[in-house]
Amino acid sequence: MSISVEDLAAQALDLPPEERAKLVERLIASFEPRSPSEVAWLTLAARRRDDVRAGKVAMVPVDDAIARVRARIA
Known part of the structure; x- marks a missing residue:
């Protein structure tokens, strides 16, 4: 059984700010593969x-x- 986006968002918004920031970073990173130089x-x-x-x-x-x-x- 999968969780709906709305339920997931509600759970994410209940996280402390630092944990929400980590989640955002991971989600954004999932859209773009990292180059060797970025790594x-x-x-x-x-x-x-x-x-x-x-x-x-x-x-x-x-x-x-x-x-x-x-x-x-100088």
Whole structure:
């Protein structure tokens, strides 16, 4: 027995915001196959996110990051 779109939507809307966001990301991703470069970038982004969450690296304020980039290319 399958669930109707309306019932599924009602269940999805009862989820907490973070879980709804994950669901939306998965649904959108299901429409387009990922290219190898996109997979590589997503893998890198996930690894960097995990490093920040684990305290392995520190975040840099955006103004400092921009100043560093400008200093390197000047």
